[in-house]
Amino acid sequence: MDFQYEFVLSTLPQLMQGVKLTIHITVYGLLGGMALGVLTGLILAYRIPVLNYVGAVYVWIIRGTPIVVQAMFVYFALPLAMGIRMTGVYAAILVLAINAGAYIAEIVRGAVLSINKGYVDAGLALGLSRFQVTRYIVGPLAFRRMIPPLGNQFIIGLKDTSLFIVIGVGELTRQGQEIMASSFRALEVWTAVALIYLVLTTVLALSLRWLERRMKII
Amino acid sequence: MKIVECKKVCKSFGDSQVLHDIDLSINTGEVVVVLGPSGSGKSTLLRCINVLETITSGDLLVDGKSVVDPGTDLRHIRQEAGMVFQQFNLFPQMTALENVAFGPRKVRGTDKKEASDQAMELLTKVGLAERAHYHPSQLSGGQQQRVAIARALAVKPKLMLFDEPTSALDPELKGEVLSVMRSLAEEGMTMIVVSHEIRFALNVGNRLIFMDNGSVVHDGDPRELYENPPTERLRDFLHAIQ
Numbered sequence: 001m002d003f004q005y006e007f008v009l010s011t012l013p014q015l016m017q018g019v020k021l022t023i024h025i026t027v028y029g030l031l032g033g034m035a036l037g038v039l040t041g042l043i044l045a046y047r048i049p050v051l052n053y054v055g056a057v058y059v060w061i062i063r064g065t066p067i068v069v070q071a072m073f074v075y076f077a078l079p080l081a082m083g084i085r086m087t088g089v090y091a092a093i094l095v096l097a098i099n100a101g102a103y104i105a106e107i108v109r110g111a112v113l114s115i116n117k118g119y120v121d122a123g124l125a126l127g128l129s130r131f132q133v134t135r136y137i138v139g140p141l142a143f144r145r146m147i148p149p150l151g152n153q154f155i156i157g158l159k160d161t162s163l164f165i166v167i168g169v170g171e172l173t174r175q176g177q178e179i180m181a182s183s184f185r186a187l188e189v190w191t192a193v194a195l196i197y198l199v200l201t202t203v204l205a206l207s208l209r210w211l212e213r214r215m216k217i218i
Numbered sequence: 219m220k221i222v223e224c225k226k227v228c229k230s231f232g233d234s235q236v237l238h239d240i241d242l243s244i245n246t247g248e249v250v251v252v253l254g255p256s257g258s259g260k261s262t263l264l265r266c267i268n269v270l271e272t273i274t275s276g277d278l279l280v281d282g283k284s285v286v287d288p289g290t291d292l293r294h295i296r297q298e299a300g301m302v303f304q305q306f307n308l309f310p311q312m313t314a315l316e317n318v319a320f321g322p323r324k325v326r327g328t329d330k331k332e333a334s335d336q337a338m339e340l341l342t343k344v345g346l347a348e349r350a351h352y353h354p355s356q357l358s359g360g361q362q363q364r365v366a367i368a369r370a371l372a373v374k375p376k377l378m379l380f381d382e383p384t385s386a387l388d389p390e391l392k393g394e395v396l397s398v399m400r401s402l403a404e405e406g407m408t409m410i411v412v413s414h415e416i417r418f419a420l421n422v423g424n425r426l427i428f429m430d431n432g433s434v435v436h437d438g439d440p441r442e443l444y445e446n447p448p449t450e451r452l453r454d455f456l457h458a459i460q
Contacts, residue, residue, distance in 0.1 A: 116307075118303060118305050118307035119307055119309060119310075121270055121301075121303065121307060122301075122303065122307035122308075122309070122366075122369075123309075124270060124296060125268055125270065125296055125299075125300070125301035125370070126296070126297070126300075126320070126321040126324075126325055126369070126370070126373055127293045127294070127296045127297035127321070127325040127373055128293070128321075128324055128325060129293060132324055136320075136324065137309055140311050141310070141311060144311075217310050217311050217353060217355070218353045218355060218356060
């Protein structure tokens with residue numbers, strides 16, 4: 001086996017271009033996913049009339065179809081069907097947000113429903129509005145319960161950006177693929193790419209651990 | 219002056235009717251102890267008074283405002299009727315002081331400093347000033363319940379509702395909660411207490427209500443009812459809870 005470290009070093013600048021894009025898509029995609037997921041999760045948990053059904057259909061469709069197919073649909077099918085055209089990066093962010101949002105909605109719903117109803121009663125009995133009870137009591141308690149499953153979802157989201165190779169987005173995996181195609185050094189390229197993903201997911205996992213510890217109630 | 223007025227109040231959960239035509243009025247300054255077997259509707263009646271449950275029919279007025287009138291701000295009723303729960307329900311992410319200061323800050327818009335000072339006064343009153351910065355999980359059940367009483371008092375209610383406040387406590391912790399309730403009664407607070415603490419009913423209460431199967435069966439002076447129970451049912455019940 002002939003592993004060329006110098007070759008790996010020479011590819012780093014190009015791989016870092018990919019890392020930047022991977023982080024870019026992950027951050028915006030997951031922020032969007034959080035917004036969508038929290039909104040949908042609350043709608044489902046509180047069974048808001050009508051919207052409740054819209055949310056359930058959204059979760060059903062997104063969880064029931066592969067993210068690669070969703071990416072292809074947005075990037076290749078939407079322009080044909082409705083004339084909506086966007087760059088690969090926008091499509092990637094949109095798909096990640098919609099996809100993660102469906103899973104996050106279920107995380108949020110579960111966490112909200114797990115909070116003891118006694119705290120809601122206590123809040124209402126003080127004269128707080130339903131919104132205040134959610135904002136100041138149920139929300140902070142539910143958020144703590146969400147951190148571990150959210151961490152899971154964020155890591156899945158980060159790794160799922162590699163699937164956007166199918167719509168030609170120059171993220172990390174795509175950069176690896178391109179270096180491979182011109183150099184045929186599969187061992188070096190995929191080892192380097194895998195290690196970089198591992199570093200990214202480790203940083204993410206450790207940050208969430210830190211947040212979990214910081215938010216811990218005595 | 220009537221602070222609570224029930225007129226033919228009925229409450230059902232699905233097919234099961236929990237309250238049957240309750241007619242009851244409670245005057246300012248009264249300390250009413252509500253007794254009755256489990257499932258008799260005592261807790262439901264309290265929860266209807268501060269609108270944690272919506273009545274099915276009839277009318278219920280708190281401080282002159284009807285809970286069924288669409289024009290009534292339910293939050294106003296809840297602010298006037300403070301509630302203490304069997305399981306305390308202190309907010310676990312907040313310290314004792316934050317729990318007590320929370321209501322005034324969010325409901326009455328009191329500023330942080332003032333709410334904090336008031337909360338400290340109330341904690342002093344329930345004998346927990348030195349535990350102000352502890353979280354609920356660091357307090358005993360009796361201490362948690364005293365904080366919960368201070369939290370309910372903080373929004374300055376005209377009426378206090380106690381839903382089995384000592385039922386979840388070890389026998390030696392009940393006393394500290396009952397003595398706080400006693401001094402509250404002595405200050406003239408109107409109180410409705412669902413409890414099986416018969417000594418509290420006799421020594422502090424000035425009215426005893428016995429509920430069974432969703433109806434008010436007896437309503438009168440605690441000592442008279444205790445010493446001469448008018449029915450077999452009440453006699454057996456008093457015997458059973460001793």
